[in-house]
Amino acid sequence: MENPQDQQLMIQEFIINQVTSIIQSDLSVYQKCNSIITHEYSAWIYYELISTITLNSNIFNRNPTPQLLFQCSELFENANQEFIDYLFDHLEGLNENQQVIKQGLFRYLITLVELDTISETICGYFYKAMNSIIQKRGADVWNFIENDQRIMSSFLKHVDQPHICKTITELIIFGNQPSNILDYSYLAQQFSDRLFKIMIKKSYQNIIVDNISEIYIEILTRKSQNQNLEISQIIMLQPSKLFQIAIQSNSEGPYHILNLLLEYFKNYQQDQIDSFIDISHLIPLEFQKTYQNYNQYDRYYNKLFGRKNVRLLNLTLQLIELNNQSINSKLIDNGLVNILINTICEFPFHNQLHFTSFLIFEKLIENHQIDQILQIIDSLLNFIVNQFNQTQTIIGFKGFLSKLANYMINQQNNPVILTAMKNNQEWEGFCQTNLQIINQIELNFYFNFNPRKPINEQNFGQNIQQDISQQQEQISQEQQQQE
Template sequence: MFFNFNRFFGFQQKLDNLLKNESLTIETIFNEDDILQELKGSSSVKFADYLIQHPQEYKKMIGYIVDEITDESLDKTQRTKYPFYSSEILGQENEKLINFLFDKPEDEMYEEINNPIEDDETQLVETINKNDQLKENEEIRANLLNNLLQLLENDALIVTTAGYFAKAVNTIILKRGVCFWEHLKHNPQVISNMFKHCYLKHIVDIFDKLISLDDNYEQHNQYMNDRLALMQRLALILKGKEYSQVIVQNICELFEGQFKKAVYQYETQTQEYKKMLLQFIQQYTPSFFMSIALSTQQAVAYNVIIAQLEFLNKLAFSNEHQDQIENTEKESLKIPDIVQLYSIIIKDFSQALNQKDQFTLSFKSTDGFCITPLGECKLSLIYLINNLLSKSELQNYYSYNIFQSIINLVNQHRSNNQLHLLFEKIVLTVFSSNNEQLQKEMFQETNLITFIIQNNNEEARKNKFGFQGVLTRLSNYLHQNQSQSKQFQLVLQQMNTNWNQYMDGLDSVNKYEQEWILGVNPKQKAFQISEEVSSPNIIMPEPLVQYAYTQPSGFRKCESFENNDEDNEGKNEEEIQQEQNEQQQIEQIGTETDQKQEESNQNNNEQKDQLELDSTANIKEEIIKTQQEYVSLDEQKNEQDKENQINENVNVDNQIENNQLDQNNDGNEEIIHTQEVQVEENQKTQENSLTEQQDIQKEDKEPNPNQEELIKQDDNEQQE
């Protein structure tokens, strides 16, 4: 793999060389190596100008997207490379190429053609040919968009081809959405052809872009009626194609995305767009999507109901807290009655919870148990139940069958943490509500208390079920706040089992679960180690002993004015003034003592300097003389020792040579004798040298009387 310098440095571009060829085609450009990044980046304007001047090449590029090539015998570049390059270029938001689909280019370059100067036959022929060519180019340009949309007339589409097509069309809607809508109004068969391919996610994304037009703020209020009609037609197709899971998934995701966009981008959306969504909710109510969810068992249908509820809550909240909205705008956004919309679907909750899921398959765990998964559909349903339960006007429509079905699901799926958390939220919302009828349905009509005790007592905790942590936390909350609910107290009185005995058994569990590590709560900003809860294995360090810091003399005190306000908090003004006065007095005393010490030190130093100048001059001269004498004697001794050693070594060498000659003549016995003699002589010389060195050291160690006298004099002077 080589580094492409052309992308990062200003080298000559490849397209410049290619444009010099008069017979240039789109295929020769695409066949060039590493040309795509240049066409999308630095050379995008030049390439757009080339296609505008040669619309037949533009048509060929669109043809590579539209024409589905199924013949595998053709070249791979023609089957894969050309369609990919074409979709990337059209999806790059090149304004010149997109505007060329709708607007006729300027006629500045053709002024000479319309006004010939001379009536020569050759010039007439040239002008006629150019006019014919211009007419052909204009016809090609006017039909480019139709050639692109011609793909939708096919009965079936390949997924990759639909992806290339959607990428180009979405870019066109982004830049010229209003013009594209105008083209669709004059060609209504295009939308009908798009409905045939709702099984493809890429085609449904085009509908999403047409409805929202969210990327261009100026297009928000355009074609609102047409956009609402498009959503209504999609809802009808959803009802008629319930048998197709893919179509239901794609269209419901489109509706969910529209409502979520309106919630997340509420401040930027216009009033007309919000009004359009309100009209759609009033026509296609949550009961419409509830019937689809029951028949298809798709979680996306429940998600649409949840998104509609969030949108209505956002409208209600904004109308209550936003005073800047005018009265006319408030009247135009009248929120429908939530009770009429959602009370109907609450009756179907128990049926949906007990419905057998057709798309979940059971499996065996490693322990040998057969496990059936909960499924995304029922999980979304329980999430919807929790959201609607927070509405006080809808709480009277809940029955005990809904709560009992949820408890049964929790008992069946003991490892689904999301289900357990939603179950806990539902119980807490019922307990904290002031609706006695709702609390009666939860605590008296269901077996909630017995379910908690049976699955979280001492014997059940040995099995270690997945929901025991949630049950423990829920039990502690109910026990601590039982005075808030009369219905809960009545249930405890009517039950044969002892709730207090069960809670006493949870004390050992709470000690482990509710105890902070080392007694420290990490959520607190300023935490302190509690004395009640502590670990016996850890020895805490003893507190540091406070001591008063005394400032050394000779140093100036530096005061810092940081955090003075914090230190002076809680003190009276009189106490603060007393402390300041005391500090000032201490500073004055310290400065006076420092001045006195400095004056005394200066006087002593002056007297010592005068004595030392007189006495040290004579002493230094005598010491230098003695040192020079010792050095000269040592040098003479060392030179004599070196000369003696050199002479001895010369004599030894001569003797060795003579002995070697004698040994060659006399034999081995004489050689041994001479070697012994040499060893004895060497030992003697070494002993002599050692004795001489010892004598020198003794002489050095002996003290000089003159030097001793000088040292004594120095000591006496210093004492004086």
């Protein structure tokens, strides 16, 4: 075309109208994309698509509509192999100018991260495009980063953006796929090491700790789903440093990583489990802070336990389930049982705290390696009796206490437990009064029907008939009294 202005208008009209019809049509993916790939102005069209996604100073659409932004990103995300290949493969039939423009298309897209600030919306569109490119031509993306490692620093500059972190996650995971011809695991390890250093230095910024934690959480989760994924080099995390990050921040992410990391060590690197010994003595102290210093309340004026503490509680249970004598000794020596008891008293409405704490007590009691078992039993018996003696004990809390008390009674074959019960002066009276009243209500089956017992052995029909006869007799007596 001789008139450049007419050429611009033509391309602009093609992009706005044709892209919409491609996205919304019912044709196959190849047919959708082929109309762009085979178009005379392919390089210019790609340039315009990328400009729209990244909101750079594009020539034709200076103010793209939200609909066009979405459609352009969808075109990258749902494109077939040929559409993505266009960015990297050499094509015949292009003039020199078009060839130069085509070679710079991917650089034009990925260098978005070199900007000082990026809006969250643009990061979302950028992730959709990059994720599709990484899945289809990840080796070329890593090759580009290897030749220009400033891009890695630019990615790390934006770890406050969740979608940039998701892009980093896909890059790291692809770099450790065992089927890759070229090895980019050393670059992925560099990414991981620098991310961990950032998390340590920026531990006071919860958004950064949350986002980086999600990267490691996703990597560990993918490993549990794909046994062939090799992550031993990129998950070189120290539990002690992760725990310090958790203490310094309000993020639950580090505790979540520790939960998954412990599971990973149990399955693949059992020699690393001992690294959790270094944090065992700190766990009771963190629970102690929870009930001593935590003053945030919900709408019903009850203290909030928080998801962060739930993660720490689950981590404690996982550690105890290891039956590691060193870990259990450090937990108990630092007052875990009494601190958990005090925490439960401060949060009488928190069912998950009660349920997990019960499992912790159960595992500790049944672990025969523990020397302080008598002290644990004494603490639990006094806790149960003292709470029942209070006049304002919450009904739901009584259910937890009675469950714990019945568990103790069922473990009387343990001589330590039996001795502790005999030495507790209030225990027998408690069992004959408060506990007996609750058990008469809670332990009776509805209509005397035991779901675990065969139907032919049930006697619930006779009991129901007796109940009905008693009710009828009572009604007739009341009627006679009224007459």
